[in-house]
Amino acid sequence: MAGHSHWAGIKHKKGRADKERSKIFSKLSREITVAARLGDKDPDMNPRLRVAVQAAKQANMPKDNIFRAINKSEMGGEKNYESLRYEGFGPFNVAMIIETLTNNKNRSASSIRTVLQKKGGRLGESGSTTHMFANYGIIHVDKNKINEEQIFEISINAGAKDCLSLDNIFEIITEKEDFYKIKTELENKIETFTYSSIEWRPFNYLEVNKEQSEQILDVLTALEELDDVQNIFTNANLKNLQ
Numbered sequence: 001m002a003g004h005s006h007w008a009g010i011k012h013k014k015g016r017a018d019k020e021r022s023k024i025f026s027k028l029s030r031e032i033t034v035a036a037r038l039g040d041k042d043p044d045m046n047p048r049l050r051v052a053v054q055a056a057k058q059a060n061m062p063k064d065n066i067f068r069a070i071n072k073s074e075m076g077g078e079k080n081y082e083s084l085r086y087e088g089f090g091p092f093n094v095a096m097i098i099e100t101l102t103n104n105k106n107r108s109a110s111s112i113r114t115v116l117q118k119k120g121g122r123l124g125e126s127g128s129t130t131h132m133f134a135n136y137g138i139i140h141v142d143k144n145k146i147n148e149e150q151i152f153e154i155s156i157n158a159g160a161k162d163c164l165s166l167d168n169i170f171e172i173i174t175e176k177e178d179f180y181k182i183k184t185e186l187e188n189k190i191e192t193f194t195y196s197s198i199e200w201r202p203f204n205y206l207e208v209n210k211e212q213s214e215q216i217l218d219v220l221t222a223l224e225e226l227d228d229v230q231n232i233f234t235n236a237n238l239k240n241l242q
Contacts, residue, residue, distance in 0.1 A: 137179025
């Protein structure tokens, strides 16, 4: 989701139209349905579903929509979706990782390729950009919920890779394979998270100016509008847009 990628905070500040909200809800519903189909229908027993439901709640998705998405997983004849990752480059050779949830990989590849080519980028081979990123579990906790000493102790005891004190949040970083286990342990000690997901974090950020940032954001927005695209990660430092 846009809300789960590094450039999304910028987009969020620009405001979201009803059309964008509808598309976001549609993508969240798809993830909930797939997560429920692959595991238990009870979020407490299914970590992936729990993360999907929490993301939906953070996006202010109505409870009825969430229940419908879970129930949809039990319907026969539903399309089978699979998680596929595409790698590519945007303008100024910025690296991108594009995660999709699709029932037609040819359609996904074609639509992503078209957007990138129109915007001065290109679709890459498998492995062309992932070597520039690390795949981590990320959990954000509001600083008003817990003090620094407590969060650091809980994170270390749970086996987290790191715990950082940022502006208004504590950021807990886990290895990808430990994410759900550590998140479950933290849930026993911390009431609510501001955000939690598995992300691709670049080893090094590419510095771009304001004009370049605008062009990159244009590509990211166009990709985000594709129905199959769930998450986008880039190594471009878009702080000039904030």
